[in-house]
Amino acid sequence: MLTNLHIENYALIRETDIGFGSGFVVITGETGAGKSILLGALGLLLGQRADTAVLADKERKCIVEAQFDIAGLGLQPLFEEADVDYDDRLILRREILPSAKSRAFANDTPVQLPFLRRLGSHLVDIHSQHQTLTLADSQFRLSLLDTLSAPVGKASALPPYADAYRRYQELKRKLEELTSAEAQSRREQDYLQFQFDELSAARLEAGEQEALEQEQQLLSHAEAVREGLANAAAALDDDSEQSVLARLRQAKNSLSHVTAYYPEADALLGRLDSAFIELDDINGELQRSADSISYNPERQQQVDERLALLYRLEQKHGVDTVDALIAIRDSLDERLQGIASLDDRIHDLMEQVDGAFAVLQQAADALTAERTRAGKLMAKQIVPLLRELGMPEARFTIELAPTPTYGPSGHDSAAFLFNANRGGELRDLAKVASGGELSRLMLAVKSMLTSRTLLPTVIFDEIDSGVSGDIAGAVARIMCRMAEKLQVVAITHLPQIAARASQHLKVYKENETDRTVSRIRQLSPPDRVNEVAVMLSSDPPTPAALQTAKELMQ
Numbered sequence: 001m002l003t004n005l006h007i008e009n010y011a012l013i014r015e016t017d018i019g020f021g022s023g024f025v026v027i028t029g030e031t032g033a034g035k036s037i038l039l040g041a042l043g044l045l046l047g048q049r050a051d052t053a054v055l056a057d058k059e060r061k062c063i064v065e066a067q068f069d070i071a072g073l074g075l076q077p078l079f080e081e082a083d084v085d086y087d088d089r090l091i092l093r094r095e096i097l098p099s100a101k102s103r104a105f106a107n108d109t110p111v112q113l114p115f116l117r118r119l120g121s122h123l124v125d126i127h128s129q130h131q132t133l134t135l136a137d138s139q140f141r142l143s144l145l146d147t148l149s150a151p152v153g154k155a156s157a158l159p160p161y162a163d164a165y166r167r168y169q170e171l172k173r174k175l176e177e178l179t180s181a182e183a184q185s186r187r188e189q190d191y192l193q194f195q196f197d198e199l200s201a202a203r204l205e206a207g208e209q210e211a212l213e214q215e216q217q218l219l220s221h222a223e224a225v226r227e228g229l230a231n232a233a234a235a236l237d238d239d240s241e242q243s244v245l246a247r248l249r250q251a252k253n254s255l256s257h258v259t260a261y262y263p264e265a266d267a268l269l270g271r272l273d274s275a276f277i278e279l280d281d282i283n284g285e286l287q288r289s290a291d292s293i294s295y296n297p298e299r300q301q302q303v304d305e306r307l308a309l310l311y312r313l314e315q316k317h318g319v320d321t322v323d324a325l326i327a328i329r330d331s332l333d334e335r336l337q338g339i340a341s342l343d344d345r346i347h348d349l350m351e352q353v354d355g356a357f358a359v360l361q362q363a364a365d366a367l368t369a370e371r372t373r374a375g376k377l378m379a380k381q382i383v384p385l386l387r388e389l390g391m392p393e394a395r396f397t398i399e400l401a402p403t404p405t406y407g408p409s410g411h412d413s414a415a416f417l418f419n420a421n422r423g424g425e426l427r428d429l430a431k432v433a434s435g436g437e438l439s440r441l442m443l444a445v446k447s448m449l450t451s452r453t454l455l456p457t458v459i460f461d462e463i464d465s466g467v468s469g470d471i472a473g474a475v476a477r478i479m480c481r482m483a484e485k486l487q488v489v490a491i492t493h494l495p496q497i498a499a500r501a502s503q504h505l506k507v508y509k510e511n512e513t514d515r516t517v518s519r520i521r522q523l524s525p526p527d528r529v530n531e532v533a534v535m536l537s538s539d540p541p542t543p544a545a546l547q548t549a550k551e552l553m554q
Contacts, residue, residue, distance in 0.1 A: 001068065002042075002487065005018045005042065006064070008063040008064075009060050009061065009062045010062050011040065012037060013037060014517045020487070023503070025505065026490050026491075026492055026503070027507060028491075030509075031493075033508050034520075038520070042064070045064055045093075045094050046117065050096045052098065052100045054096065061096060061098065063094070065092065067092075070088060070123070082115045084109045090106065091105075091107055092104075122455070125455045127458065141416055142413075142414050144378070144449070146371065148377060148448065149370040149371060164359045164362075167360075168360045171356050174349060181342070182346060186339070195328075200329060202313060204322050206323055208310075208322060209310050216304065248272060248276045255268060310322060360406060364410055364411040364412075368412055371414070376398075379397045382444050385444035389440040389467075389478070390440070394419070394420045396417070398417070399415045399417060418432060439464065443463055443479075446458060446463075450482045450485050457489065458486060458487070458489070459488075459489040460489070460490040460491065468494070469496075472494040473496045475496075476500040500552075505522055529553065533549040
């Protein structure tokens with residue numbers, strides 16, 4: 001629960017420090033004194049966005065700090081997830097700087113606003129006058145039923161439905177994407193098949209382009225190559241005595257005659273012999289190569305045509321090697337096979353979607369059944385509360401109807417049908433309930449939710465608007481019953497409600513030298529009697545009002 005609220009430089013509040021007790025706390029004061037300013041400051045700690053317009057002194061920062069007792073709320077996992085130190089005494093702090101920057105802290109650890117919002121949803125339920133309008137919102141009505149339908153401390157049937165809905169939507173999205181891809185692929189299939197067939201028909205082989213280009217060079221210069229080889233062979237050995245081999249033979253013969261007289265010549269003869277053998281072998285190779293070279297116009301045409309095909313395909317596909325063309329061909333083959341398998345994949349996914357939809361239907365039916373039971377229970381419990389709140393002839397019922405589609409919150413729409421008068425037609429409460437009736441309806445709803453939400457603190461901002469007299473006393477009794485289970489803070493103008501509080505805070509304005517400021521103080525028992533009397537009559541209160549105030553507070 002909320003135990004302390006400290007505010008500095010926020011709107012009309014220069015600085016204040018407020019202690020809150022358990023049970024029923026009321027805050028009173030004249031209109032415009034700054035009661036709702038307290039809620040605005042508290043809202044900053046619960047994650048609302050900051051605005052420098054709230055800075056009374058534009059040169060100083062605004063500080064809002066609150067302490068909460070959170071023992072037994074089971075919030076440790078939330079703190080661990082945010083890497084924030086946990087303590088049963090929670091201190092939240094928010095600072096708004098003149099530069100418009102904002103800082104937030106939880107137990108002196110810097111935190112982000114999403115963490116404050118998540119944490120705040122477990123700490124405080126702030127009900128303002130305008131929240132009664134949410135009774136007209138179908139989503140709010142469904143959330144009420146879901147809260148009432150679940151056993152205390154346990155989840156409703158909504159989470160399983162939400163899981164089934166997310167699963168169904170995810171599969172349906174995948175099916176839509178695959179179907180769209182299949183349609184696009186079908187449009188491209190003919191072109192892809194043409195490209196693949198063209199590359200496949202080319203019978204591409206790795207490295208063939210280089211080999212063909214070499215052969216093309218040879219065929220283009222066949223005569224010159226053959227003539228060069230033949231001339232080289234003739235230079236080595238022909239019928240003349242001037243050939244290299246003929247001269248080597250002569251040199252060998254000359255040396256062979258002197259080896260007997262000059263032994264050193266034997267080594268030279270061996271070297272000449274080796275040279276003769278090597279050159280003779282080269283000569284033979286030259287002659288065979290020359291004989292093998294011939295101009296073949298048909299082969300040259302084949303090579304030219306094959307290279308032209310390769311060059312054309314490379315230019316078409318923006319590459320410069322046959323290996324790259326082969327890679328493109330293989331990629332096209334894979335894409336075509338993928339298109340061929342799309343039908344099977346779509347069929348499998350359609351079966352998954354159908355299965356997920358069946359699960360969704362079952363979860364939606366379970367959710368509807370649970371909401372139906374909760375609606376009957378809510379109608380049964382709320383009517384006595386409405387009678388207690390001054391509507392003895394009130395009738396209330398809840399009707400569920402299926403929505404055209406399945407949504408994140410189910411397959412239901414909820415109508416809250418109401419009539420405060422005997423014999424009147426039950427109609428949607430948003431059309432037949434007055435402002436005061438809506439306020440009492442919301443109070444009854446909040447009272448029913450007390451044991452379900454497990455929130456330690458609920459704050460009512462003038463929920464008593466439009467009620468008075470005996471009805472105001474009934475509102476006070478209901479708030480007191482709620483305060484037996486949780487901390488109830490009520491901002492009120494009604495003396496009947498203020499008189500029943502266990503703690504009474506008064507907000508008032510004072511004029512200082514340079515500005516008007518709001519202050520708040522806790523009233524002592526005698527001061528409380530005087531304040532309730534003022535609310536009953538005037539300031540100063542009449543003796544009759546003082547006596548009535550004492551009677552109300554007994």
